[in-house]
Amino acid sequence: xxxxxxxxxxxxxxxxxxxxxxxxxxxxxxxxxxxxxxxxxxxxxxxxxxxxxxxxxxxxxxxxxxxxxxxxxxxxxxxxxxxxxxxxxxxxxxxxxxxxxxxxxxxxxxxxxxxxxxxxxxxxxxxxxxxxxxxxxxxxxxxxxxxxxxxxxxxxxxxxxxxxxxxxxxxxxxxxxxxxxxxxxxxxxxxxxxxxxxxxxxxxxxxxxxxxxxxxxxxxxxxxxxxxxxxxxxxxxxxxxxxxxxxxxxxxxxxxxxxxxxxxxxxxxxxxxxxxxxxxxxxxxxxxxxxxxxxxxxxxxxxxxxxxxxxxxxxxxxxxxxxxxxxxxxxxxxxxxx
Amino acid sequence: xxxxxxxxxxxxxxxxxxxxxxxxxxxxxxxxxxxxxxxxxxxxxxxxxxxxxxxxxxxxxxxxxxxxxxxxxxxxxxxxxxxxxxxxxxxxxxxxxxxxxxxxxxxxxxxxxxxxxxxxxxxxxxxxxxxxxxxxxxxxxxxxxxxxxxxxxxxxxxxxxxxxxxxxxxxxxxxxxxxxxxxxxxxxxxxxxxxxxxxxxxxxxxxxxxxxxxxxxxxxxxxxxxxxxxxxxxxxxxxxxxxxxxxxxxxxxxxxxxxxxxxxxxxxxxxxxxxxxxxxxxxxxxxxxxxxxxxxxxxxxxxxxxxxxxxxxxxxxxxxxxxxxxxxxxxxxxxxxx
DNA sequence: TTGTAAGCGTTATCAG
DNA sequence: CTGATAACGCTTACAA
Numbered sequence: 001x002x003x004x005x006x007x008x009x010x011x012x013x014x015x016x017x018x019x020x021x022x023x024x025x026x027x028x029x030x031x032x033x034x035x036x037x038x039x040x041x042x043x044x045x046x047x048x049x050x051x052x053x054x055x056x057x058x059x060x061x062x063x064x065x066x067x068x069x070x071x072x073x074x075x076x077x078x079x080x081x082x083x084x085x086x087x088x089x090x091x092x093x094x095x096x097x098x099x100x101x102x103x104x105x106x107x108x109x110x111x112x113x114x115x116x117x118x119x120x121x122x123x124x125x126x127x128x129x130x131x132x133x134x135x136x137x138x139x140x141x142x143x144x145x146x147x148x149x150x151x152x153x154x155x156x157x158x159x160x161x162x163x164x165x166x167x168x169x170x171x172x173x174x175x176x177x178x179x180x181x182x183x184x185x186x187x188x189x190x191x192x193x194x195x196x197x198x199x200x201x202x203x204x205x206x207x208x209x210x211x212x213x214x215x216x217x218x219x220x221x222x223x224x225x226x227x228x229x230x231x232x233x234x235x236x237x238x239x240x241x242x243x244x245x246x247x248x249x250x251x252x253x254x255x256x257x258x259x260x261x262x263x264x265x266x267x268x269x270x271x272x273x274x275x276x277x278x279x280x281x282x283x284x285x286x287x288x289x290x291x292x293x294x295x296x297x298x299x300x301x302x303x304x305x306x307x308x309x310x311x312x313x314x315x316x317x318x319x320x321x322x323x324x325x326x327x328x329x330x331x332x333x334x335x336x337x338x
Numbered sequence: 339x340x341x342x343x344x345x346x347x348x349x350x351x352x353x354x355x356x357x358x359x360x361x362x363x364x365x366x367x368x369x370x371x372x373x374x375x376x377x378x379x380x381x382x383x384x385x386x387x388x389x390x391x392x393x394x395x396x397x398x399x400x401x402x403x404x405x406x407x408x409x410x411x412x413x414x415x416x417x418x419x420x421x422x423x424x425x426x427x428x429x430x431x432x433x434x435x436x437x438x439x440x441x442x443x444x445x446x447x448x449x450x451x452x453x454x455x456x457x458x459x460x461x462x463x464x465x466x467x468x469x470x471x472x473x474x475x476x477x478x479x480x481x482x483x484x485x486x487x488x489x490x491x492x493x494x495x496x497x498x499x500x501x502x503x504x505x506x507x508x509x510x511x512x513x514x515x516x517x518x519x520x521x522x523x524x525x526x527x528x529x530x531x532x533x534x535x536x537x538x539x540x541x542x543x544x545x546x547x548x549x550x551x552x553x554x555x556x557x558x559x560x561x562x563x564x565x566x567x568x569x570x571x572x573x574x575x576x577x578x579x580x581x582x583x584x585x586x587x588x589x590x591x592x593x594x595x596x597x598x599x600x601x602x603x604x605x606x607x608x609x610x611x612x613x614x615x616x617x618x619x620x621x622x623x624x625x626x627x628x629x630x631x632x633x634x635x636x637x638x639x640x641x642x643x644x645x646x647x648x649x650x651x652x653x654x655x656x657x658x659x660x661x662x663x664x665x666x667x668x669x670x671x672x673x674x675x676x
Numbered sequence: 677t678t679g680t681a682a683g684c685g686t687t688a689t690c691a692g
Numbered sequence: 693c694t695g696a697t698a699a700c701g702c703t704t705a706c707a708a
Contacts, residue, residue: 022679024680025681043677059701061400065683066702066704083421083618090417281618351685351687361696376693397684403684
């Protein structure tokens with residue numbers, strides 16, 4: 001009728017063992033669900049109730065030390081303040097939690113400053129990296145005996161690493177063909193100034209889909225409102241007046257709206273504008289943006305799943321491509337007559 | 339002239355010791371910078387060069403196990419996809435990295451689902467929680483012998499926990515007085531429907547600053563574009579026509595723009611609109627929003643600093659309040675004549 | 677079916 | 693000034 005007093009501080013597996021009247025190894029076996037044919041059902045329940053009674057939580061540090069694995073992966077993203085990367089994290093975190101993995105976020109401005117930080121490879125089992133080249137990750141991965149498992153998101157496929165990507169090419173193709181279908185022939189183009197596979201892919205798809213239509217003016221800008229506005233001004237004022245401006249990003253399109261307004265041009269009556277992403281800005285502006293929806297949450301989720309599979313099986317899975325979707329809203333219309 | 343061959347796998351402190359011809363404990367002393375008066379300078383350099391040569395990185399799991407601390411804190415936020423919380427994370431991560439701490443993010447929809455997840459209190463030294471009540475954190479903190487160090491952001495002060503807050507009350511006061519100064523007397527008010535200290539504080543400050551002006555119509559909505567638009571429609575169409583609509587959030591203000599447009603009202607000519615936050619949407623919309631800037635990055639940074647100080651010293655610091663700033667842009671103007 | 681014991685890599689205590 | 697040695701909490705042979 002009497003049980004040992006609850007130990008002070010955090011209960012350990014040893015405490016559980018004492019409480020249940022068994023040995024530490026039995027506790028470990030039961031709690032790790034590896035007891036079939038080795039521990040009697042009665043003992044199993046005894047251990048389980050003891051653990052529950054004490055509120056036992058295994059010590060992660062000890063487990064990691066023993067196992068040599070940490071059940072933690074690092075998510076490398078450019079900046080979390082961008083809606084895209086917030087969404088990627090959300091998806092990745094969801095999958096990681098389900099499989100009992102933790103995530104440590106490594107925000108890096110340019111993929112270069114990867115040496116510092118407390119999470120050198122010591123503490124992680126794998127890396128999920130978004131929107132960067134493979135090379136900067138070299139130093140990081142080298143920490144752990146040469147090759148830490150890696151999956152890349154939103155990055156160029158075919159570099160020897162599993163990638164999970166949005167199908168930006170197909171999205172841009174659908175968008176461009178839609179615009180051509182509206183009757184547009186003279187395009188302006190506002191590209192992203194940050195060098196990244198995804199923007200190269202968007203641009204290539206755009207060119208390929210142009211057909212007999214032409215680009216009469218183009219520029220590039222950072223994905224910032226003011227810079228986009230500045231860059232869009234000369235495009236919209238170009239002598240060979242374009243009837244549509246195709247941007248690499250929704251925020252750029254918002255900047256283009258401001259440029260159009262400054263020039264006294266109405267969207268879409270005088271000029272159509274398209275964005276890319278459909279994350280947060282597309283419906284805030286007026287008129288709402290015609291754009292390509294990128295499933296960023298799913299991208300993070302699928303990427304994490306691919307990484308955890310890689311950790312489980314030891315073999316890289318196939319590249320994954322997620323379909324985007326053309327979203328037609330009020331910012332695009334047939335070109336003005338004349 | 340010959341040194342031991344580099345060991346396979348990750349080098350340990352034992353490897354460094356062998357390489358430098360000293361004992362493991364000496365290595366530990368040197369690398370932890372606790373050698374003054376205990377280890378000779380010559381030995382120190384020997385150890386340092388050996389560590390560098392081998393590319394030694396201490397094993398975090400072992401260190402945590404020994405020390406009983408993990409150098410990891412948990413950041414609890416409602417959703418990372420909101421620009422506010424992305425910014426909070428950015429600030430917190432910056433400070434944590436500088437002090438060699440890791441962050442594990444715990445996104446929780448309503449502060450309720452805090453039991454699950456791999457990061458039960460086992461693996462963390464403290465909690466930085468944003469925009470929620472203290473109570474839901476109880477189960478989490480209880481894991482670790484009753485009280486895991488905690489700092490709250492954007493939460494009600496005076497509940498026995500150190501808080502770090504934006505001065506939303508002062509921001510709202512300045513905004514309201516500015517609007518009254520423009521001549522507005524008939525206010526409409528769009529509150530946030532999510533229950534949170536910050537919104538209560540905003541509303542209280544708004545009421546207190548009203549003076550002889552009156553609220554002729556009010557409603558609340560989620561911080562979503564469509565819901566805000568729906569909620570704003572009857573406010574702007576109210577019989578006792580308000581001349582200004584004060585929203586709890588920039589995104590709500592963007593929704594209000596859409597409602598105004600639907601009703602054929604121009605902003606700010608027919609009705610002024612104000613937001614709150616100045617994070618991402620305020621300058622995207624047209625006209626750009628008059629709003630109150632909340633220093634979200636600094637909030638995260640100061641909060642993390644407060645938490646790490648608490649971990650160091652064991653005593654809670656004072657509550658911190660960060661000044662906001664009234665940002666006047668084009669969405670507000672004197673009320674229309676008549 | 678259960679228990680004993682070794683060991684993961686680190687830091688801290690204590691002798692030399 | 694330096695080196696053994698123990699301990700942190702866990703998993704896993706292996707012994708009983």
